[in-house]
Amino acid sequence: MEQLTSQVIPQRALAAWISLLRSHSALTRQMNTELVARHGLTLSDYDVLVNLARAPERAMRRVDLAASVVLTASGITRLLDGLERAGWVCKRSCEVDARVTYAVLTDAGLEKLREAAATHHADIQRLFTGRFADQELAQLGALLGRLYGENGQGDDAEACGPLES
Amino acid sequence: MEQLTSQVIPQRALAAWISLLRSHSALTRQMNTELVARHGLTLSDYDVLVNLARAPERAMRRVDLAASVVLTASGITRLLDGLERAGWVCKRSCEVDARVTYAVLTDAGLEKLREAAATHHADIQRLFTGRFADQELAQLGALLGRLYGENGQGDDAEACGPLES
DNA sequence: CTGGTATACTTGAGCTGTCAAGGAATTTAG
DNA sequence: CTAAATTCCTTGACAGCTCAAGTATACCAG
Numbered sequence: 001m002e003q004l005t006s007q008v009i010p011q012r013a014l015a016a017w018i019s020l021l022r023s024h025s026a027l028t029r030q031m032n033t034e035l036v037a038r039h040g041l042t043l044s045d046y047d048v049l050v051n052l053a054r055a056p057e058r059a060m061r062r063v064d065l066a067a068s069v070v071l072t073a074s075g076i077t078r079l080l081d082g083l084e085r086a087g088w089v090c091k092r093s094c095e096v097d098a099r100v101t102y103a104v105l106t107d108a109g110l111e112k113l114r115e116a117a118a119t120h121h122a123d124i125q126r127l128f129t130g131r132f133a134d135q136e137l138a139q140l141g142a143l144l145g146r147l148y149g150e151n152g153q154g155d156d157a158e159a160c161g162p163l164e165s
Numbered sequence: 166m167e168q169l170t171s172q173v174i175p176q177r178a179l180a181a182w183i184s185l186l187r188s189h190s191a192l193t194r195q196m197n198t199e200l201v202a203r204h205g206l207t208l209s210d211y212d213v214l215v216n217l218a219r220a221p222e223r224a225m226r227r228v229d230l231a232a233s234v235v236l237t238a239s240g241i242t243r244l245l246d247g248l249e250r251a252g253w254v255c256k257r258s259c260e261v262d263a264r265v266t267y268a269v270l271t272d273a274g275l276e277k278l279r280e281a282a283a284t285h286h287a288d289i290q291r292l293f294t295g296r297f298a299d300q301e302l303a304q305l306g307a308l309l310g311r312l313y314g315e316n317g318q319g320d321d322a323e324a325c326g327p328l329e330s
Numbered sequence: 331c332t333g334g335t336a337t338a339c340t341t342g343a344g345c346t347g348t349c350a351a352g353g354a355a356t357t358t359a360g
Numbered sequence: 361c362t363a364a365a366t367t368c369c370t371t372g373a374c375a376g377c378t379c380a381a382g383t384a385t386a387c388c389a390g
Contacts, residue, residue, distance in 0.1 A: 009286050013302050027185075047186070070191055128312065148188050
């Protein structure tokens with residue numbers, strides 16, 4: 001059984017992959033728990049709110065939103081159901097294409113997001129960024145950034161790029 | 166809404182965190198799909214099989230297994246239910262402590278794992294390791310490795326360390 | 331030996347996401 | 361203009377995991 005890992009991929013490579021799996025599980029579990037306990041938001045909910053907040057007019061097509069947060073179309077439907085019921089997001093239909101529905105962040109939703117951001121950023125700092133130097137964070141971000149978009153498309157990279165301003 | 170991200174954490178730091186979320190989602194989804202389609206195994210199933218294969222006597226306490234793969238106790242119970250039903254894992258009770266049950270990898274389970282490993286390693290190579298140079302992989306592994314164990318404990322790090330031999 | 335606490339595991343209820351299928355609007359081909 | 365293919369979204373059925381609660385065993389203090 002020792003040879004299991006040595007057929008195609010060197011040990012170090014597998015170790016990196018396993019670290020990705022473990023660190024993700026450990027971190028998201030803690031952050032999600034905090035977020036749910038304090039604000040009644042899932043990590044995915046939060047993620048969607050952030051995406052909407054950054055979008056022009058705080059609106060996005062559901063399909064684009066799905067791609068942004070790496071969820072399926074049906075996943076987005078159900079997730080938005082919850083956010084709509086809470087009044088943080090509402091629908092808006094598209095004038096030029098009746099198939100598409102926009103998800104729009106409401107004022108209440110933006111307020112909610114601001115509220116949640118404060119504690120969530122603290123969690124991110126404590127659990128994630130706090131363990132690295134600036135330069136390491138840049139490196140880590142750059143490395144991980146190669147793992148998506150490429151096969152998918154460049155839109156994502158762009159949607160994630162303008163974090164500031 | 167532009168100031169949302171600039172309160173506590175610099176943009177670059179958040180970008181790294183988002184990259185972690187996105188890359189994990191994108192990669193695990195593809196790998197899981199492949200694994201299920203070809204072998205009828207979940208990524209978590211696979212992960213558990215690997216852990217058992219590496220353990221002395223191919224046996225582990227359920228509670229330790231849970232910690233290794235970052236699952237709750239009940240999560241492990243249900244996951245192992247499936248693997249037991251398939252005949253890849255069986256139970257063994259502990260002589261010195263009647264509370265614990267060991268999960269033991271059967272011969273069939275080991276065979277299954279070998280079978281799955283071939284294609285799964287190819288997936289890892291294609292989607293993950295293939296996108297990095299050796300040195301980058303080492304770096305990535307080292308950085309991600311800081312994100313768990315610490316707050317939890319050192320056992321994990323050790324359990325993950327001896328990948329080879 | 332008795333009672334209280336901690337540990338290992340299981341189970342019921344529920345949440346979040348998936349896939350497969352389908353409806354509706356749009357585009358494309360003929 | 362019609363027919364086929366494509367895109368966007370929703371829904372039913374279900375998988376996988378969580379939490380809360382419960383059972384059973386072990387340990388510890390008196």
